[in-house]
Amino acid sequence: MPLKSRHLLGLQGVSKEDIQLILDTATTFREVLERPIKKVPTLQGKTIVNLFYENSTRTRISFELAEKRLSADAVNFSVSTSSVSKGETFKDTMRNIEAMKVDMVVVRHSAAGAPLFLTQICDANIINAGDGIHEHPTQGLLDMYSIREKLRKIEGLKVCIVGDIAHSRVALSNIYGLKTMGAEVSVCGPLTMIPRFIEELGVKVIHNIDEAIQENDALNVLRIQIERKAREYFPSIREYAKYFGITEERLEKNGKDILILHPGPINRGVELSSGVADGLNQIILRQVTNGVAIRMAVLYLLGTLK
Amino acid sequence: MKVILKNIDVFHPAQKLNKKNTDILIEDGVITETGSLSEKKYADAEVYDFTGKVAVPGFFDMHVHLREPGREDEETVVSGCNAAASGGFTGIACMPNTEPAIDSAEVVEFVKKQANNHLVEVKVIAAATVGRKGEIISPMAELHEAGVVGFSDDGAAIKTAGILKRALEYSRMYNLPVIEHCEDESIAGGSMNEGLNSTMLGLPPIPSVAEDLIVMRDILLSEYTGGRIHIAHISTRKSVEMVREAKAKGLKVTAEVTPHHFALTDDAVKTYDTNTKMNPPLRTKEDVEEILKGLKDGTIDCIASDHAPHSAEEKEAEFEHAPNGITGLETEIGLALTELLHKNILTLEEVVNKMAINPRKVLDLPVPTFEARQQANITILDLNEIWTVDLSRSKSKSKNSPFDKRLLTGRAVAVVNNKKMFYQDKFIEL
Ligand SMILES: [Zn+2]
DSSP states (O other), rough: OOOOHHHHHHHHOOOHHHHHHHHHHHHHHHHTTTSOOOOOTTTTTOOOEESSOOHHHHHHHHHHHHHHTTTOEEEEOOOOGGSSSSHHHHHHHHHHHHHHTSSSSEEEEETHHEEEEEEEEEESSEEEEEEEBBBBBHHHHHHHHHHHHHSSSOOEEEEEEEOOOTOHHHHHHHHHHHHHHOOEEEEEEEEGGOOOOOOTTTTEEEHHHHHHHHHHHHHEEEOOOOOOOOGGGGSSSSHHHHHHOOOOHHEEEEOOOOOOOOOOOOOOOBOOOOOHHHHHHHHHHHHHHHHHHHHHHHHHHTTTOO | OEEEEEEEEEEEEGGTTEEEEEEEETTTEEEESSSSOOOGGGGTOOEEEEEOOOOEEEEEEEEEOOOOOTTTTTTOOHHHHHHHHHTTTEEEEOOOOOOOOOOOOHHHHHHHHHHHTTTHHHEEEEOOOOGGGGGSBOHHHHHHHHOOOHHHHHTTSSSOOOHHHHHHHHHTTOOOOOEOOOOOOTTTSSSSSSSHHHHHTTTEEEEEEHHHHHHHHHHHHOOOOOOOOEEOOOOHHHHHHHHHHHHHTTOOOEEEOOOHHHHHHHHGGOOOOGOOOOSSSOOOOOHHHHHHHHHTSSSSEOOOOOOOOHHHHHTTGGGGGGSOOOOOOOTHHHIIIIIIIITSSSSSSHIIIIIIIIHHHTOOOOOOOOOOSOOOOEEEEEEEEEEEEOOOOOOSSSSOOTTOOOEEEEEEEEEEEETTTEETTEEEOO
C-alpha cells in the first residue's frame, strides 16, 4: 500500500493509514539498524539532496545516515543564512537543483512554506525537514514512534507538548499527527508562547505544569530557545525553570510515572532539571536511532512510489 | 477637435443627473453640450458609439504607490498613470514613501513634472514627517503651497502620539487630512493576519488589535486637535466600528478600503502565494462582513487600491521575506462592480460616490461635472461585461496581483480627461 502523497510537507492532512504505514515501516528499518550490516540496497541509484538553509547538524546527519543506509547517493547542500536574505537566491538554487535531475530533496528552511514553494518549481519528491515555525513532520513521526514504542499505543493516550509552542515547528506536527492517531493533545507553557486560536485545532491549553503532569501519559518537552528573541516572551530563565521546568520533585509530588520526550539538545536546569535529564539519557539516545529509522521509512516510501 | 460620445448613459449623483441613451459633445476637451444632439452637430465630429455604457464623473484613486523617484524598475509616474487610465481612473493621489521620500517642495515638483500633461491627473500626498522618520513634522506650509493634498507616513503610522498631535494641528491650518496607515509596530511585525490560519501555516501573526489601537489613538487626537484624520486601507471589524462611532459624534474622520480587503480573506494565504501578502494583511470573514456593512452605511467613504508595485524577483521570495503589497489600479473597478454592485451591497450611485466623489472631497479637490464649459473628466463603464483579469496585459511595470485569471463582471472601457481619451488600449488626443 503506497503513501497517498508524493511529498511529505507536513502531518496536516496525512491520513491515519499513512502514518501507520510509516511507523510500521520504521519498525522494519529499526531492526535493520540492529544488524551488523546496516545497509539495504532499496534506493540504489537515487540521488537525494539535503538542502539546508538553516544550521541543523542533528537533523541533517539523521537524514544523511538514513539515505546512506538505503544506498542512495546523498548530496549535502548547505546555504549560509546570510546569503539567503534575498529570495531570488532560493529560487535560483532550486532551479539549479532541478537541473541536476535529483530524485528527492530534503529541505530545511527558516521560512514557512518554503518546501511547498519547492514542489511548484521542482519535480523531485520533497521532504520537509523543518520550515520556519510551521512543521517538522519527521520529528513528529519520530515522537509518535517513540511514544508507541514505550507505551505500546497512541490511540486514547493523553499527550502534552510543553514549552514555546508559538515558535516551534515540532508542536504543530505533533498536534496534527497525534490527533490523527487518536490521542488527546494539550499544550502547556506561558501564554505568551501559546499561539492564539490553537484551541480551534482541538487542543487543550494548560498553563500550570503540575496540571500537565497529572493529566497526561506523556510529555513532549520542547527545547527553550534561550539564545535568541524567544527570550522576550518570558521574564527570565530562572522564572521559566521555576514555574515551567520539569524537576524530579515535581514528578514525585505528582506521583506519576510519565513518559518524557525531548527532541534534544536539552537545556539542563531550564526545561528539564539535571536529574530528569539524566534519567532521560537512554530514551534520548534511542530517539536518535528511531529518528534514522523514521527517515529511512519516509525516504523509502516516497522513493519507491511509482 | 470635436468628439461625440454617442448613445451613452450619463450618471452623476452629485449633479442629480441620470439620463439614458444620450450624447455628449466635447470640443477641445471641454464639454459643450449634453443631450440628444442634432444631425448637424455630427458634421466634422469624431463619433464614438457607447451604446449601453454609462458615463460617470472620472474615478479617482486616492492611494497609489508610484515608485518614482527611487524604484523606477517597479513603477514610474508615467507607467502608473498608464495603469490608472487603463483601469478607469482620471486621477490618482500618490503616496510619499519613495526614495527620497516626498517631504519637500522639490520632490513634489519632480513628481508632478513626470506626470506632466498625462491624461491622469497626479495629486501628491506628502510625508507627514521629515523622511517619514516620525521625528519632526514635514514643512507642511511649503508643501501645501506646492499643491499637496494630504500628509501621510504611509507604510507605517506616525510614530508617536505627540508627533501626530502636532501634524494634526499644523495640517488643520490648510484643511488637509492626515492619512494614517494604522498599525502599532510593537504589536504587529508578522507576515499575515493573526488567526487559526497563521497558526496552521506557521507564519508570524499580525493581530488586528495592532490596527485598532492606532485607529483609536487617531480618532482621539482628531477630536482633541480638530484636525482631519483619514484612515487608509481600513481592514478590521473593530476599526470600522470605531470610525462609525466617531462619525456619529460628528468628528472629522474618514476612511477608505481596498478591494482586496473586501474581496479576499486570509484563507487566500493558504497557498503561501506572496501576492496575498500585504499590509494591513488580509483579514477574516467577520472583518469583511463589517467592512461591507461600513461601505453600505457610509462609515467607509472611499475605495482606494493601495496599488503597490513590486518586482517579480522580490515577490518570488519566501512568504516571510517577500515585500508587502499588490498592484490594484487595473482590477479595482472590476472588483468593486463584481463584489459590491452586482452582489447588491452598493448601488451604482454609492460606487460612484466612493470612487469619484468622496476621494476628492477628502482631499479637498473639486468634483468634475457634466455641465457645459467644464473640462471633460469622465469614466465610461460597461457594468455588465464579463472579463478575465490578464496580468500579462497590465500597463503597470509590476505584475504582483493575486487576481490574475479572476473572472469579473463590469469594467471601465474608457476615460476622458485633459483633452485626451484612453479607449481600446490607446490614448487619443481630443
Ligand atoms: Zn499603508
